[in-house]
Amino acid sequence: xxxxxxxxxxxxxxxxxxxxxxxxxxxxxxxxxxxxxxxxxxxxxxxxxxxxxxxxxxxxxxxxxxxxxxxxxxxxxxxxxxxxxxxxxxxxxxxxxxxxxxxxxxx
Amino acid sequence: xxxxxxxxxxxxxxxxxxxxxxxxxxxxxxxxxxxxxxxxxxxxxxxxxxxxxxxxxxxxxxxxxxxxxxxxxxxxxxxxxxxxxxxxxxxxxxxxxxxxxxxxxxxxxxxxxxxxxxxxxxxxxxxxxxxxxxxxxxxxxxxxxxxxxxxxxxxxxxxxxxxxxxxxxxxxxxxxxxxxxxxxxxxxxxxxxxxxxxxxxxxxxxxxxxxxxxxxxxxxxxxxxxxxxxxxxxxxxxxxxxxxxxxxxxxxxxxxxxxxxxxxxxxxxxxxxxxxxxxxxxxxxxxxxxxxxxxxxxxxxxxxxxxxxxxxxxxxxxxxxxxxxxxxxxxxxxxxxxxxxxxxxxxxxxxxxxxxxxxxxxxxxxxxxxxxxxxxxxxxxxxxxxxxxxxxxxxxxxxxxxxxxxxxxxxxxxxxxxxxxxxxxxxxxxxxxxxxxxxxxxxxxxxxxxxxxxxxxxxxxxxxxxxxxxxxxxxxxxxxxxxxxxxxxxxxxxxxxxxxxxxxxxxxxxxxxxxxxxxxxxxxxxxxxxxxxxxxxxxxxxxxxxxxxxxxxxxxxxxxxxxxxxxxxxxxxxxxxxxxxxxxxxxxxxxxxxxxxxxxxxxx
Numbered sequence: 001x002x003x004x005x006x007x008x009x010x011x012x013x014x015x016x017x018x019x020x021x022x023x024x025x026x027x028x029x030x031x032x033x034x035x036x037x038x039x040x041x042x043x044x045x046x047x048x049x050x051x052x053x054x055x056x057x058x059x060x061x062x063x064x065x066x067x068x069x070x071x072x073x074x075x076x077x078x079x080x081x082x083x084x085x086x087x088x089x090x091x092x093x094x095x096x097x098x099x100x101x102x103x104x105x106x107x
Numbered sequence: 108x109x110x111x112x113x114x115x116x117x118x119x120x121x122x123x124x125x126x127x128x129x130x131x132x133x134x135x136x137x138x139x140x141x142x143x144x145x146x147x148x149x150x151x152x153x154x155x156x157x158x159x160x161x162x163x164x165x166x167x168x169x170x171x172x173x174x175x176x177x178x179x180x181x182x183x184x185x186x187x188x189x190x191x192x193x194x195x196x197x198x199x200x201x202x203x204x205x206x207x208x209x210x211x212x213x214x215x216x217x218x219x220x221x222x223x224x225x226x227x228x229x230x231x232x233x234x235x236x237x238x239x240x241x242x243x244x245x246x247x248x249x250x251x252x253x254x255x256x257x258x259x260x261x262x263x264x265x266x267x268x269x270x271x272x273x274x275x276x277x278x279x280x281x282x283x284x285x286x287x288x289x290x291x292x293x294x295x296x297x298x299x300x301x302x303x304x305x306x307x308x309x310x311x312x313x314x315x316x317x318x319x320x321x322x323x324x325x326x327x328x329x330x331x332x333x334x335x336x337x338x339x340x341x342x343x344x345x346x347x348x349x350x351x352x353x354x355x356x357x358x359x360x361x362x363x364x365x366x367x368x369x370x371x372x373x374x375x376x377x378x379x380x381x382x383x384x385x386x387x388x389x390x391x392x393x394x395x396x397x398x399x400x401x402x403x404x405x406x407x408x409x410x411x412x413x414x415x416x417x418x419x420x421x422x423x424x425x426x427x428x429x430x431x432x433x434x435x436x437x438x439x440x441x442x443x444x445x446x447x448x449x450x451x452x453x454x455x456x457x458x459x460x461x462x463x464x465x466x467x468x469x470x471x472x473x474x475x476x477x478x479x480x481x482x483x484x485x486x487x488x489x490x491x492x493x494x495x496x497x498x499x500x501x502x503x504x505x506x507x508x509x510x511x512x513x514x515x516x517x518x519x520x521x522x523x524x525x526x527x528x529x530x531x532x533x534x535x536x537x538x539x540x541x542x543x544x545x546x547x548x549x550x551x552x553x554x555x556x557x558x559x560x561x562x563x564x565x566x567x568x569x570x571x572x573x574x575x576x577x578x579x580x581x582x583x584x585x586x587x588x589x590x591x592x593x594x595x596x597x598x599x600x601x602x603x604x605x606x607x608x609x610x611x612x613x614x615x616x617x618x619x620x621x622x623x624x625x626x627x628x629x630x631x632x633x634x635x636x637x638x639x640x641x642x643x644x645x646x647x648x649x650x651x652x653x654x655x656x657x658x659x660x661x662x663x664x665x666x667x668x669x670x671x672x673x674x675x676x677x678x679x680x681x682x683x684x685x686x687x688x689x690x691x692x693x694x695x696x697x698x699x700x701x702x703x704x705x706x707x708x709x710x711x
Contacts, residue, residue, distance in 0.1 A: 028691050036687075103685030 012053030019046035033090070033097045037083055044076055109161050109178055112148045112188065113231055115141040116223035124217030134213035135203055138220045142199045145227065146192035153185045163233065171292050179233040179296060182580050183434065187230045187366055190438055193567075194358045194445045195223055197560035201449050202350040204557035205456055215255060215348070222248035222355060229363050235284045235294040238367065242280065242327065245363060246273045249355050253347040265343040272340040276330015283323025287374065290316055296370060303373050317374075321381030324371050325388075332364025332418045335392040339633055341415055345407040349452030352407060357414050357444035362437045365421040369430045376428065386426025390515045393419030395631065397525035401532070402627035404620070405462045406451050409533050413488065414444055416522060420504050423515060429507030431577035436504055439496035439571045443487035446564035450481040453557055454537065457550040464533055465619060469542040473550040478538050480561040485534045487568040489527040489607060492600050496571035503577060505595045516595075523599055524606035531610030540616050 019042055026039030048069045055065025091097055119141030123134035163177025199219060206212050225248050228241030247270075254266030288294050291302050328334065333341035344356050355361070368375065368385070375381050396415035403409045417440050424433030455462055457474055471478045487495035490502070501523060508516035542548040552558065613621065626632070682693070 024695060028688055028695070031688075099687040102687070 009053055009057045012057075013050060016046045016050040016053065019043075019049065031098050031100055033087055033099050033102070036099065037087065041076065041080070044072065048072055109148065109152060109180070112145045112152070112192070113178070113224065113227050115144045115148075116220040116227065120217045120220035120224060123213055123220060128213045128217075131212045135216050138216035139196070139199050139203070141220055142192065142196045142223060145223065146189075146196045149185070149188040149192045152180060153189050156180060156182075156185060161231070161233075167236070172288065172294075174234060174236045174294060176237055177233040178231040183366070183369055184230050186434065186438065186576065186579065187362075188227065190362075190441045191223070191226055191230060191359045194441050194564070195226075195354060197563055198350050198354045198358070198445060198449065201353075201452070201557050201560040202348075204554045205350050205452055206348060209348075218248060218251045218255065219351075219354070222252060222360070226359050226363065230366065233296055235287060235296070235371075238370075239277075239280065239284055242331065242363070242367075243277065245331075245360055246270060246277065249273070249344070249360055252351040252355060253344045255347055255351065259346070262346040265340075265346040269340040269344050272337050273330045276326050276328070276337055279323045279326020280328075280330070281323075283320050283325070283327065286316055286320040286323055290320060300373055303377065314378075317378045318380055321375045321378055322384060324374065325368065325381065325385055328364030328368050328422065329388065330364070331367075332361050332422060333392075333415055334364070334388050334419065334422055335395055336633075338392060338396065338415050339637060342408050342411040342630070345405070345411050349407065349448060349455055352411070353445045353448030353452065356411065357448050358441040361414065361418055362421075362441060365418065365425060365433055365437050368422065368425045369434055372425065372430050375425075382426050382428065384426070386423050386512065386515055389419045389422030389424070389426055390518050391419070392416070393423060393522045394518050394525070395419075397522045397529065398627050399630050400529045401525060402620075402622070402624050403529075404464055406454065406464050406467075406533065406537060407448070407462055409464070409529060410444070410447050410451060413447075413526065413530065416526060417444065417488070420501065420519065420522075423519065424504040424507055427507050427511040427515065429504060429511075431580040432500070432503035432507050434580055435576045436497075436500035438574070438576050439487065439500040439568070442564055442571045443484040443495075443497055443568040446480060446484040446561060446568055447488065449557070449561055449564065450477050450484060453477045453553040453561065454481075454550075456553055456557070458546045461544070461546045464537045466544045467537040467542075467547050468540040468544075468618075469538070469547060470550055471538045473542075473547075474552045476552060476558045476561060480565040481538065482534065483565040483568055485530045487571075489530045490523060490599060490603050492596075492603065494569065496568050496573075498599075499572035502596060502599060505599055509595050520598055520602055524602040527603050527606035528610040531607050532614045535611055535614045536617065540618075543618060 023039045023042035023044075023046060026042065027036050030036050030039065051065040051069050051072075053065075055063055055069075058065070087097065090102070094101065096102070116138075119137045123137050127133040127137065157180065161178030161180060163175045165173075166176045167174040199216075202215070202219065206215050209215065222245065225241050225244035229238055229245060232238035232241055250266045250270040253269050254263050256262045257266070284294060287299070291299055293299060293302070330337050341356055341361065345352055347355075375385065393416045396412045396419060400409050400412035400416065403412060417436070421433040421436050421440070424430070424436065453474065454467065454470060454477060457470075457477075458467065461467070483495070487497040490498040492498055505516060505519060505523070508519050542550075629635070682689075
């Protein structure tokens with residue numbers, strides 16, 4: 001195995017970072033609330049990826065990161081169902097998903 | 108069973124004040140009935156002592172402090188019960204006539220009954236803490252009754268003054284009680300007596316605390332019995348209805364201080380210094396008040412200063428160890444001073460609430476019974492030889508003073524002369540001569556319900572001196588007049604004759620006061636002195652505190668905090684533009700900064 005073909009922890013972390021930044025950029029720049037939501041999920045999974053990578057490359061095979069990720073996936077599933085339900089009812093109420101139109105909570 | 112003495116006035120007060128407020132005759136009847144029951148029960152206890160023992164109830168049990176609610180039944184309390192309920196009953200009856208036209212008669216009688224309850228509580232109390240509680244209740248009752256006509260600002264002010272001045276004395280009383288408890292570990296009179304008699308208690312260095320205990324207890328008396336320098340409230344308390352002045356500020360409440368001194372005398376006498384302070388305070392009060400009384404023109408104020416003076420006598424007697432003489436004078440004074448006040452009330456009633464003696468005159472023919480009874484009381488107070496009560500009780504005190512301290516004796520004898528002088532001044536000006544004013548011309552005798560109590564009290568003022576009260580208090584033995592009796596008697600008769608003669612000669616057929624002594628007329632400026640040295644500095648302090656509260660506490664701290672929050676809100680709300688992305692950017696910037704702060708900055 002040489003350095004070019006071997007996949008190390010740094011590769012995973014770099015990928016995780018790229019995914020996270022992509023998600024963050026999406027959250028910051030997109031206007032469609034559904035897309036913002038998907039970008040949020042992307043950030044979440046970037047974190048999951050980092051955790052799994054750390055767990056995999058740990059010298060002691062404790063699998064703590066794996067367990068944590070399972071929890072996160074479970075919670076995220078619950079969160080998605082709630083979040084999507086909110087978005088659907090918001091759309092039904094306002095006929096829009098553009099966050100620029102959803103400003104009734106401002107002062 | 109004996110608790111009926113204490114509880115029936117309370118029941119009457121509650122019913123008359125809360126239930127039968129609108130039914131005047133029911134309220135009045137209840138109040139008088141309660142007083143009658145108390146009087147009857149007191150008489151039973153007096154004549155059959157020990158037949159009905161008090162059951163005592165535990166009240167507070169904390170560590171070594173054990174306070175009961177119990178009654179005491181000994182000659183001292185039995186005598187006092189009889190005086191309080193007997194004089195109280197007559198005053199209740201008198202009040203029916205005096206307060207007839209007042210719209211809130213029920214309230215008056217409810218308060219009167221409440222006062223009786225509190226006063227009897229003091230008399231019956233078997234420990235200092237219980238006595239203190241009722242002591243305070245009496246203070247409250249006095250406040251309510253002085254301020255009965257609270258629509259008048261002067262009455263409301265007088266009530267407040269009485270209450271506040273009494274608090275000063277009560278503070279000392281409380282210190283005294285606490286010191287007694289600290290020294291002997293009990294507040295029960297009987298146990299204290301046993302401990303003191305057995306010689307257990309403070310010795311050596313702790314003995315100085317006895318002075319604190321004695322002076323503290325005496326301070327309670329100074330407040331309640333209006334001794335110098337806390338005397339200022341009593342003359343002002345004359346703003347209350349006249350029966351109140353008779354009941355509270357002549358016969359019973361002010362006597363509570365003397366009663367308390369007699370009750371704790373066995374503690375006071377442990378230290379000679381304490382007794383000296385007590386004797387001189389009483390003496391100074393006696394002469395001081397008598398001098399002021401010489402030049403007063405308000406009939407009730409003259410009597411008020413006279414009361415102060417006589418209370419000074421009693422306190423001085425206690426201070427000289429002549430407790431039974433003091434209590435004897437207390438008893439006779441209760442009779443004739445209540446009579447004087449009620450007769451004055453009868454006069455005031457007839458004069459349509461005119462109280463200036465120079466506006467009276469010639470009342471002798473218009474109000475014969477009032478005149479006669481007032482005359483009897485005057486003779487009793489001034490110590491007309493042999494016939495009247497005051498002579499014997501004053502004599503007992505003077506004899507004690509002659510034996511104990513010649514300086515005090517001289518001052519008290521001088522005061523006796525002053526008493527005769529100002530009382531005959533009042534008597535001659537108000538009742539003799541010709542009417543000086545429309546009210547005096549049209550005055551008429553008071554109704555029967557007011558006159559009958561006067562007659563009863565006049566009888567008591569006469570025979571009271573023959574009652575063997577000192578002997579009753581001291582057991583069968585008694586003092587007798589002793590060796591000095593005759594000398595003292597001659598001196599005091601001489602003082603009476605000279606002073607009474609001078610008073611009659613100087614004030615006969617006058618239309619205005621021929622003498623003006625401003626310092627007496629202005630009460631030695633004591634109110635002004637208090638105004639300058641106590642009221643003004645306190646007002647200044649209060650204003651400073653008010654300013655501090657308004658601007659520093661309220662302005663800077665309370666409203667300042669609120670203003671800060673409002674201001675920050677005004678600034679921060681500018682960030683709430685409603686743009687979700689702006690929030691996210693700020694949020695991420697914040698997280699980035701936190702990451703820098705925690706992860707990067709500590710490891711350069």
